[in-house]
Amino acid sequence: MDLFLQLAATGLVVGSLYVLCAIGWGLIYGTTLHFHVAHGAVFTLAAYYAYAAQKLLGLPLAIAVLVAICAAAISGMLIDLLIYQPLERRGAIRTTLFIASLGLLTLIENVLAIIFTPDPLRMDVGSLGDSVQLGPVFLTRLHLVSVATALLGLLALMAFLKYSRWGQAIRAVSSSPEMARTVGIDLRRVHLLTYAVGSAITAPAGILIAMDVGVEPYRGTTFVLLASVAVIMGGIGSIPGAALGALFLALLENLGVWKIPSEWQSTIAFGVFLIFIVVRPRGFFGRKIQSAEI
Amino acid sequence: MAAEPAILSVQGVARSFGGIQAVDNCTFDVQSGLITGLIGPNGAGKTTVFNLITGFLSADQGSIRLKGKEILGLAPHRVERLGVVRTFQHLRLWNKMSVIENVLLGCATTAGENVFSLFLRAGAVRAEEQRALDRAMEVLRFFGLVDRAHELAEDLAYPEQKLLSMARIFATDAPVMLLDEPTSGLDSESIDRIVPMVRRLVDHGKTVLLIEHNIELISELSDQVVFLHQGQVLAAGAPAEIMRDPALTEIYFGV
Incomplete structure (x- = not known):
């Protein structure tokens, strides 16, 4: 039973990182319909930004994290501005954007591997690395920070979408792009904003990994794949759905280890995903996919 | 003529x-x-x-x-x-948004347009939000939808949805x-x-x-x-x- 609780706690911690990645990716996909796998690169870049800001520029941890989040938001916007928007202006179909995105992901990962080597690089976290005992469960303070960050990030994003004018514009574009344009909403600006917000919300996940086990160039690919699975499970267009899907996947992976050897982790996740997509393609709370299509 | x-x-x-x-x-x-x-x-x-x-x-x-x-x-x-604004034959309402939100998005604002002014000129943005809100209520009154303002667009009866599709483009001025x-x-x-x-x-x-x-x-x-x-x-x-x-x-x- 102790092992079960420990695995559940670990699942929750990993899940909080998946949540941050999935709600960022889900926001972008639900609004722009870009299958933005290069989001994985933004996630990894955020981690390297934070590492570089702390280790190379010598900034204090908190400042390094803030700088990295802003830099990640700008990176996401630049990808839209310099790659997707020019392609869309020339009438590229969504598959083209996906392939461009995939190419960019590979490119950034490999450039990062050249600059920083493929070895994990860990940030200094001071007392955040101290362990905490909660009953039979052992975690670090950093793990608790991860869970709190995910919770706060999720609530902040939902409040932003619900109450701010820009959030309303994002929801309007996500629900009916044509109508949004009809009342004078500039799609390209809303897309840029979506990339900024979606990248900024995912950045802490990468940074937390750099703080915990260290950043590697290729981890973003797994994360973005899991994020897309979580979003489709949760239902496209639903932020709480994406979070729920992400948490579900993480718990499944980690609790699965209780009875099944750990090398089966991703097989479990993707196996369940296959069942989902066949049996319930709309996910937990999703809208019909057609309604989002132009 | x-x-x-x-x-x-x-x-x-x-x-x-x-x-x-x-x-x-x-x-x-x-x-x-x-x-x-x-x-x-x-x-x-x-x-x-x-x-x-x-x-x-x-x-x-x-x-x-x-x-x-x-x-x-x-x-x-x-x-x-x-x-120039238009409606669509298939209404394309923002179903999951409230009636007033559907209209608000049409109300022109300039201060909230710029992301940076959201932080730098919060007061001006808030005043403008209030004006937009007043304007949206006025438009709903004009179309007889004022008592449905806080319902979701998808919960309206079809004729009211038709009116709403007109109301939100009317709001654009x-x-x-x-x-x-x-x-x-x-x-x-x-x-x-x-x-x-x-x-x-x-x-x-x-x-x-x-x-x-x-x-x-x-x-x-x-x-x-x-x-x-x-x-x-x-x-x-x-x-x-x-x-x-x-x-x-x-x-x-x-x-």
């Missing part, structure tokens, strides 16, 4: 899809402060004309001028800023409103509710271009009618004149 320059002028516009000439050398004027009915049999190109005017489609040739200014080739949100079949799918009682509304739009200084299949309605509502057939304007004039022309009624009713 001809002495006054048209607010919207469509000149020699053409658009084909593959081998099909959807709109061909289409020319007509829309006079300010009037209701112009765009009629014609199915497939005549009426909705394509709407898409061309509002920037959802690009034209192969021709010119569309709003108050003398070329708008053909502009993106839809630019066309809206210059003063654009002077030219293009209505794509505002009464389609409605029973006669609901039609009686919508029709005076279209009239009142004009009383509020709007110019209306309207696609409508109900001939009786068109005659009753429109000040002038443009008859479209196979993408071309066959005739334009007062509704009574158009309806009297046996050649046109034959095309329209296929008898």
Whole structure:
């Protein structure tokens, strides 16, 4: 039973990182319909930004994290501005954007591997690395920070979408792009904003990994794949759905280890995903996919 | 009527899809402060004309001028800023948003437009939000939807959704409103509710271009009618004149 609780706690911690990645990716996909796998690169870049800001520029941890989040938001916007928007202006179909995105992901990962080597690089976290005992469960303070960050990030994003004018514009574009344009909403600006917000919300996940086990160039690919699975499970267009899907996947992976050897982790996740997509393609709370299509 | 320059002028516009000439050398004027009915049999190109005017489609040739200014080739949100808005035949409401939010998004604001002013000029943004909110309530009152303001758009009855689709473009302050079949799918009682509304739009200084299949309605509502057939304007004039022309009624009713 102790092992079960420990695995559940670990699942929750990993899940909080998946949540941050999935709600960022889900926001972008639900609004722009870009299958933005290069989001994985933004996630990894955020981690390297934070590492570089702390280790190379010598900034204090908190400042390094803030700088990295802003830099990640700008990176996401630049990808839209310099790659997707020019392609869309020339009438590229969504598959083209996906392939461009995939190419960019590979490119950034490999450039990062050249600059920083493929070895994990860990940030200094001071007392955040101290362990905490909660009953039979052992975690670090950093793990608790991860869970709190995910919770706060999720609530902040939902409040932003619900109450701010820009959030309303994002929801309007996500629900009916044509109508949004009809009342004078500039799609390209809303897309840029979506990339900024979606990248900024995912950045802490990468940074937390750099703080915990260290950043590697290729981890973003797994994360973005899991994020897309979580979003489709949760239902496209639903932020709480994406979070729920992400948490579900993480718990499944980690609790699965209780009875099944750990090398089966991703097989479990993707196996369940296959069942989902066949049996319930709309996910937990999703809208019909057609309604989002132009 | 001809002495006054048209607010919207469509000149020699053409658009084909593959081998099909959807709109061909289409020319007509829309006079300010009037209701112009765009009629014609199915497939005549009426909705394509709407898409061309509002920037959802690009034209192969021709010119569309709003108050003398070329708008053909502009993106839809630019066309809206210059003063032309539209509804869709399939309403495309923001179903998961409340009625007032649907209207609020149409209310023009400038301070909230710029992301940075959200942080730097929060006070100005808040004042403007309040003005937008007041404006949205006023629009809902005009359309008789005020007591539904906080319900989700998808929970409204269909005739009310039709009104909402008009309300949110009315809120943009654009002077030219293009209505794509505002009464389609409605029973006669609901039609009686919508029709005076279209009239009142004009009383509020709007110019209306309207696609409508109900001939009786068109005659009753429109000040002038443009008859479209196979993408071309066959005739334009007062509704009574158009309806009297046996050649046109034959095309329209296929008898």
